[in-house]
Amino acid sequence: MQTVMRVAGALRLQVVVRGAGSGLSGGVVAPPGGVVLSTERLGRILEICPEDEIAVVQAGVVTGDLDRAAGQYGLRYAPDPASADFSTVGGNVATNAGGLRCCKYGVTRESVLGLEVVLADGTLLTVGHRTIKGVTGLDLTGLFVGSEGTLGVVVSATVRLRPLPVDTRTMVVFADSLASVGTLVQAITRSRVQPSAVELLDESSLRSIDDNRGTDLARRGRAMLLLQTDGHGATAEMDELTQVVSAAGGAPHRLEGEEADRMVELRRSGRGSLKDTWRIGEDVAVPRSRLVEMLAAIGEIGARHDVEVGCVAHAGDGNLHVGLSAPMRPGEVAPPPRIHAAADMVVRTALDLGGTITGEHGVGALKRPWLVRELGHRQLELQRAVKQVFDPAGILAPDSFLASDGTRRRSR
Numbered sequence: 484m485q486t487v488m489r490v491a492g493a494l495r496l497q498v499v500v501r502g503a504g505s506g507l508s509g510g511v512v513a514p515p516g517g518v519v520l521s522t523e524r525l526g527r528i529l530e531i532c533p534e535d536e537i538a539v540v541q542a543g544v545v546t547g548d549l550d551r552a553a554g555q556y557g558l559r560y561a562p563d564p565a566s567a568d569f570s571t572v573g574g575n576v577a578t579n580a581g582g583l584r585c586c587k588y589g590v591t592r593e594s595v596l597g598l599e600v601v602l603a604d605g606t607l608l609t610v611g612h613r614t615i616k617g618v619t620g621l622d623l624t625g626l627f628v629g630s631e632g633t634l635g636v637v638v639s640a641t642v643r644l645r646p647l648p649v650d651t652r653t654m655v656v657f658a659d660s661l662a663s664v665g666t667l668v669q670a671i672t673r674s675r676v677q678p679s680a681v682e683l684l685d686e687s688s689l690r691s692i693d694d695n696r697g698t699d700l701a702r703r704g705r706a707m708l709l710l711q712t713d714g715h716g717a718t719a720e721m722d723e724l725t726q727v728v729s730a731a732g733g734a735p736h737r738l739e740g741e742e743a744d745r746m747v748e749l750r751r752s753g754r755g756s757l758k759d760t761w762r763i764g765e766d767v768a769v770p771r772s773r774l775v776e777m778l779a780a781i782g783e784i785g786a787r788h789d790v791e792v793g794c795v796a797h798a799g800d801g802n803l804h805v806g807l808s809a810p811m812r813p814g815e816v817a818p819p820p821r822i823h824a825a826a827d828m829v830v831r832t833a834l835d836l837g838g839t840i841t842g843e844h845g846v847g848a849l850k851r852p853w854l855v856r857e858l859g860h861r862q863l864e865l866q867r868a869v870k871q872v873f874d875p876a877g878i879l880a881p882d883s884f885l886a887s888d889g890t891r892r893r894s895r
């Protein structure tokens with residue numbers, strides 16, 4: 484990695500770092516004439532230390548493999564993007580990935596203690612700690628997390644592990660509308676119970692799973708909430724959530740064993756792909772108190788732009804993945820403008836509700852148009868100045884959100 488960066492620097496070649504390539508914001512699109520630097524062969528778990536509850540892993544380790552390896556010591560790596568079985572720890576660090584369990588355990592940032600990073604000039608820099616606490620100097624570890632390959636190449640990470648929960652409880656609630664599921668989520672938030680997963684699927688997502696897996700979820704309701712609690716208090720917490728859901732007008736249905744595991748697996752990877760359909764996937768987040776308004780707005784936006792909308796949400800975090808689709812018409816070679824217009828409205832509505840343009844997928848190349856609207860010019864200038872310090876020649880991630888327009892796409 485160091486040699487590649489030195490050579491790239493000397494030849495003024497632009498570099499994009501690639502983990503598993505599962506990112507959804509166009510962050511690994513190769514610059515013309517540039518270098519795609521893969522972490523595929525950085526695939527070793529270097530250390531698991533049960534006494535310190537940490538692991539040291541190379542960047543190309545698949546996240547689910549780390550989690551399973553930690554499981555042999557009664558521990559787990561908590562951040563669990565739905566892509567955990569193929570995305571990498573380095574990619575998760577670079578995007579600050581979220582996931583199903585993050586509403587209880589926090590996103591990737593909360594589990595990263597230290598990093599080894601190769602800088603644009605080929606220097607190997609070590610930041611952070613292997614201690615749980617540590618506040619020496621500026622938090623450069625936090626700066627690299629979520630930096631989307633703009634500041635350096637993450638080659639290894641020291642991550643925090645958590646005890647495997649002694650017990651996990653699961654519940655599903657089917658409802659006749661998305662709005663009523665949104666209301667349930669708000670009642671759950673107000674209850675002060677801390678679930679380990681609060682996942683929402685709308686009717687089109689349920690249908691997609693049914694078509695792909697032969698289930699009958701859409702027959703049971705027009706929206707579904709999947710809830711989990713874990714730890715020593717899992718049963719007591721689920722009992723309380725059962726009361727909360729019932730009091731809010733929902734019909735709780737507890738799942739056990741394989742049935743529970745299967746429902747979680749269907750949520751993670753049960754949906755199929757659409758044929759002969761244009762589709763744009765949006766990723767926004769809103770304060771949880773505005774979730775019901777956001778869900779209502781998404782339906783209205785779909786109707787106004789004649790676009791089908793599908794919604795899956797890490798609802799416990801207010802993070803919504805909105806799929807906007809329309810059938811391909813003869814002669815069309817690109818998604819019709821009305822899908823882009825609908826996507827634009829979704830992002831603007833999230834901002835208007837006090838939310839953000841990306842909850843977990845990152846800005847990449849695709850979210851650049853809305854960046855200034857969220858950050859403002861002054862903050863964007865400051866962020867670009869930070870990039871200038873780490874990568875003065877602008878060779879890393881040339882099309883990223885931090886590249887000034889003058890440094891974009893000028894590889895030889």
Ligand SMILES: Cc1cc2nc3c(=O)[nH]c(=O)nc-3n(C[C@H](O)[C@H](O)[C@H](O)COP(=O)(O)OP(=O)(O)OC[C@H]3O[C@@H](n4cnc5c(N)ncnc54)[C@H](O)[C@@H]3O)c2cc1C
Pocket residue numbers: 499500501502503504505506507510511522542563564565566569570571572573574575576577578579580581582583631632633635636637638843844880
């Ligand atoms: C089916 C599916 C489900 C998904 N579910 C989730 C989810 O629940 N939560 C979520 O957050 N995301 C999710 N994603 C998106 C994606 O998996 C995450 O963004 C993931 O973190 C990307 O990891 P990767 O290894 O594939 O990185 P890549 O896609 O290869 O890269 C992503 C970005 O990180 C940079 N990068 C990668 N590795 C490094 C490195 N070592 N050093 C510096 N920069 C690097 C790249 O340059 C790029 O900008 C999902 C994607 C799919 C396809």
